[in-house]
Structures are given as C-alpha cells and as structure tokens.
Amino acid sequence: MTQPTREAATMRTSTDLAWGTPRRWSIFQFSSPQTFFPLAGKMVPYFAALALVLGAVGLYIGLFVAPTDAQQGDAYRIIFIHVAAAWMSMFIYVVMAFWAGMCLVFNTRLSGMMATALAPTGALFTFIALWTGSLWGKPTWGTWWVWDARLTSELILLFLYFGFIALHAAIEDARRADRAAAVLALVGVVNVPIIYFSVKWWNTLHQGASVSLTSAPTMAATMFTGMIVMAFAFWMYTIAAALARVRSIILERERHADWVAEYARSRG
Amino acid sequence: MIWHSWSDFWAMGGYALYVWGSYAVTLGLIATEVVMLALRKRNILNHLGAVAHQKETRSHETAP
Numbered sequence: 001m002t003q004p005t006r007e008a009a010t011m012r013t014s015t016d017l018a019w020g021t022p023r024r025w026s027i028f029q030f031s032s033p034q035t036f037f038p039l040a041g042k043m044v045p046y047f048a049a050l051a052l053v054l055g056a057v058g059l060y061i062g063l064f065v066a067p068t069d070a071q072q073g074d075a076y077r078i079i080f081i082h083v084a085a086a087w088m089s090m091f092i093y094v095v096m097a098f099w100a101g102m103c104l105v106f107n108t109r110l111s112g113m114m115a116t117a118l119a120p121t122g123a124l125f126t127f128i129a130l131w132t133g134s135l136w137g138k139p140t141w142g143t144w145w146v147w148d149a150r151l152t153s154e155l156i157l158l159f160l161y162f163g164f165i166a167l168h169a170a171i172e173d174a175r176r177a178d179r180a181a182a183v184l185a186l187v188g189v190v191n192v193p194i195i196y197f198s199v200k201w202w203n204t205l206h207q208g209a210s211v212s213l214t215s216a217p218t219m220a221a222t223m224f225t226g227m228i229v230m231a232f233a234f235w236m237y238t239i240a241a242a243l244a245r246v247r248s249i250i251l252e253r254e255r256h257a258d259w260v261a262e263y264a265r266s267r268g
Numbered sequence: 269m270i271w272h273s274w275s276d277f278w279a280m281g282g283y284a285l286y287v288w289g290s291y292a293v294t295l296g297l298i299a300t301e302v303v304m305l306a307l308r309k310r311n312i313l314n315h316l317g318a319v320a321h322q323k324e325t326r327s328h329e330t331a332p
Contacts, residue, residue, distance in 0.1 A: 074281035078290045132290040139286050248308045264316035
C-alpha cells in the first residue's frame with residue numbers, strides 16, 4: 001500500500017486537468033475524490049448515529065417485544081439479524097455492481113473506489129447471513145447445512161465478494177484493478193436474482209419469502225417491524241462503513257496529490 | 269416485557285446457544301470491522317504525516 005506506483009503520475013495529471021476545466025454544476029462534480037472526501041466525512045457520523053439508534057430499537061423489539069413463535073420457539077429470534085443481513089448481502093452486491101458499471105462506462109475514479117469500499121461490508125453481511133442461517137437451521141431443520149439452491153447461491157455470493165477483493169488486491173495499478181474487478185462484479189450480479197428467486201424456482205429446504213413486495217407479510221406485526229428496523233439499521237451501518245472506508249481509500253490512492261498533503265498537514 | 273426474569277431471557281427457551289451464537293458473532297464481526305476501519309484511517313494518516321515530515325526536514329537540509 002505504501003510503495004509509490006505509476007498511479008501517482010496519472011493521478012496528478014488528471015487533477016491538473018480537472019483544475020483546468022471550467023466549473024459547471026453537474027452530478028459529476030461529486031465524482032471527484034477531492035470534492036467527495038469532505039462530504040463523506042460529514043455524512044459518516046449521521047449514518048453511524050442512525051445505525052446505532054435503529055439497531056438499539058430493532059434489538060429491543062426483536063428480543064423484548066416480539067412474542068415467542070408458536071412453532072419455532074425462541075430460536076426464530078435469529079431471523080431478526082439473519083433476514084436483515086441476507087437482504088443487505090444482496091443489496092450491497094447490486095450497489096457494488098452499479099458502481100462497477102459506472103467505473104467501466106464513465107471511467108471515474110470515485111466509482112471504482114466506491115465499489116472497492118463496499119465489498120468488505122458486503123462480504124461481512126453475507127457471512128453473517130450464512131452463519132446465523134446455519135445456527136437457525138440446526139434447531140429448526142436438524143442440520144447446519146444443506147446444499148439447496150438458496151444456501152448454495154448465497155455461498156457463491158460470498159465467494160464473489162472474496163474474488164472481487166482478491167482480484168482487486170492482486171493488481172498493483174489501482175485503476176486497472178478497478179476495471180478488472182468491475183468486470184467480475186458485473187458478471188457476478190447474475191447470481192443475485194438466482195439467490196432471490198431460488199426458493200421459487202427450485203424445491204428448497206429453505207422456506208419461501210415471508211415478506212414480499214406483492215403480498216402482506218405472513219408473520220406477526222411486531223416480528224415484521226423488528227425485522228424491518230434491523231434491516232434499516234444494517235443499511236445505515238453499511239453507508240457509514242462504506243463512506244469511512246472510501247475516505248481511507250481516497251487518501252491511500254491520492255496520497256501524492258497536493259490536497260492530500262494539505263489535509264494531512266492540517267491534521268497536524 | 270415478555271420474559272419472566274433475566275435468566276429466562278438468557279435461556280431463550282432452551283435455544284441460548286443458537287440465538288446468542290448468532291447475535292454474538294454478528295456484533296463481534298461488526299465491532300471488528302469498525303476497529304479495522306479506524307486502524308486503516310490511522311495508518312494512512314501516519315504515513316502521510318511521516319512523508320510530510322521527511323519532505324520538511326529534507327528542505328531544511330538543502331536550505332543555505
């Protein structure tokens with residue numbers, strides 16, 4: 001991470017070019033790492049605070065308010081984190097693939113950085129979904145793991161995240177790494193609908209969706225509320241974590257830029 | 269409150285291992301990520317600070 005790369009040279013010229021162009025108001029204004037860096041810094045505490053508050057409320061509902069399930073007993077309380085984490089694992093992948101696509105189409109530096117910043121948190125939630133699913137499956141199904149379509153495709157999602165991170169880390173030139181990893185992310189996005197619809201398309205041990213956009217949830221109102229609040233808590237956490245990580249990535253990759261030196265000096 | 273006592277709560281109707289195994293690992297991993305994010309930020313800032321210091325001392329040495 002610390003050795004100077006060819007990236008440094010290209011980086012400086014591209015910022016010089018950016019300085020030369022007349023300033024116009026556009027969405028691309030925020031695609032400059034230099035402009036986005038302080039903006040992200042301002043947003044992190046708000047999203048972190050939201051995540052903490054929603055997490056506390058969600059855990060309170062899930063552990064103290066929601067009644068014991070008639071069939072599954074208290075083992076079902078795992079779903080408050082399991083379902084929320086599983087949703088996030090797929091959602092983060094789609095957002096990551098979106099930034100990967102932006103990186104390939106517009107070749108903006110920040111897009112590649114955003115995709116890279118999302119991957120570890122996506123992998124984290126995928127692992128949590130698998131781990132909690134396993135701990136739920138043992139008392140409920142009598143097994144830690146089965147190779148059914150839902151579980152297998154979610155495991156593939158974890159490997160896609162790992163593959164993205166490893167491929168990015170293996171290529172020294174950060175912008176080439178961005179593009180190579182972006183292709184992998186975009187190819188892998190086909191797995192997301194497979195995970196989502198696996199319980200419909202195949203005969204899986206995993207149950208069908210209890211919550212869908214097209215019909216009323218088939219569970220008690222407090223259980224549903226707890227799950228939604230936890231999902232929002234994880235969502236806010238993801239935004240805070242990804243923004244915090246992208247700030248470090250910006251500093252690492254733009255470390256030869258003048259504004260980064262200026263920033264480091266201002267911090268003493 | 270749906271629990272009769274705290275021990276009732278921790279027992280989770282006999283599913284303590286599974287429920288707390290899930291919650292503990294989830295919280296532990298998230299806490300680990302937060303620490304790793306803080307360390308990553310500190311590392312790059314330390315590096316930037318060291319580089320700036322190096323440049324400063326070098327410019328002092330070459331100054332007449």
